[in-house]
Amino acid sequence: MITLVQFPWSPFCIIQRRILEYANVPFKVINIPVNDRSLVWRWTKQRYYAVPILRDGKTVVFETDEDSQVIAKYVDAKFTLELFPPQWAGLQHLIWRHMESEIEGLGFKLNDIHYEEMVPKSDRLLFLRHKERKFGRGCIDLWRQQQPALLTELAARLSPYEQMLSQRPYLLDQQPRFLDFDLFGMLGNFLYSGHYALPKAHVHLQAWHHRMQKVRRTRP
Numbered sequence: 623m624i625t626l627v628q629f630p631w632s633p634f635c636i637i638q639r640r641i642l643e644y645a646n647v648p649f650k651v652i653n654i655p656v657n658d659r660s661l662v663w664r665w666t667k668q669r670y671y672a673v674p675i676l677r678d679g680k681t682v683v684f685e686t687d688e689d690s691q692v693i694a695k696y697v698d699a700k701f702t703l704e705l706f707p708p709q710w711a712g713l714q715h716l717i718w719r720h721m722e723s724e725i726e727g728l729g730f731k732l733n734d735i736h737y738e739e740m741v742p743k744s745d746r747l748l749f750l751r752h753k754e755r756k757f758g759r760g761c762i763d764l765w766r767q768q769q770p771a772l773l774t775e776l777a778a779r780l781s782p783y784e785q786m787l788s789q790r791p792y793l794l795d796q797q798p799r800f801l802d803f804d805l806f807g808m809l810g811n812f813l814y815s816g817h818y819a820l821p822k823a824h825v826h827l828q829a830w831h832h833r834m835q836k837v838r839r840t841r842p
């Protein structure tokens with residue numbers, strides 16, 4: 623049985639969870655507290671502390687750099703999901719980098735504004751400290767002030783995806799590829815708090831998002 627170790631709102635965890643659901647295979651999810659990475663540290667033999675990680679029997683899979691997509695490639699190969707077909711190699715890489723910086727970089731701020739609703743009281747001090755050490759003192763208050771501008775910018779940065787989806791059911795072709803799951807993860811993080819919706823003007827993106835919530839691969 624496959625086990626996914628995660629936080630439910632993490633964009634990178636949402637990608638892997640949705641890929642496993644898409645694969646239509648049984649898997650278990652372990653939610654760890656934001657400030658306690660001891661399980662990840664132990665399972666990876668002190669080589670990694672981020673989430674997600676995946677365990678499959680004796681094999682523990684985790685990313686080797688910001689851009690490695692090791693977990694998705696492992697699941698793809700194991701269940702023949704065709705998420706990384708050769709005809710889209712290179713292009714997928716360029717675009718997932720945009721998603722994981724330009725889209726994620728706005729989405730997580732908009733979600734973190736509501737962190738009290740997802741992080742239990744006992745974990746909030748260290749959560750805030752972690753954010754402020756990375757983004758500066760008062761960053762969450764700053765993002766609250768910037769919220770309207772962040773939303774406008776996010777809609778603009780999503781426009782190319784809306785254009786792509788006006789031509790076909792998934793970003794690249796007729797079936798979901800890694801990019802679809804990647805964008806789904808970034809948007810899942812943005813939408814996690816329940817305070818936002820996808821931009822009204824992006825009607826194709828909305829229809830795609832609806833499909834992406836449910837799609838299961840059709841077995842050959």
Ligand SMILES: N[C@@H](CCC(=O)N[C@@H](CS)C(=O)NCC(=O)O)C(=O)O
Nearest residue numbers: 632633634672673674685687688689
């Ligand atoms: N490139 C990695 C990024 C993973 C990542 O940044 N995870 C965050 C949670 S969303 C994390 O655990 N960061 C380390 C930390 O918070 O100390 C992936 O694709 O999985």
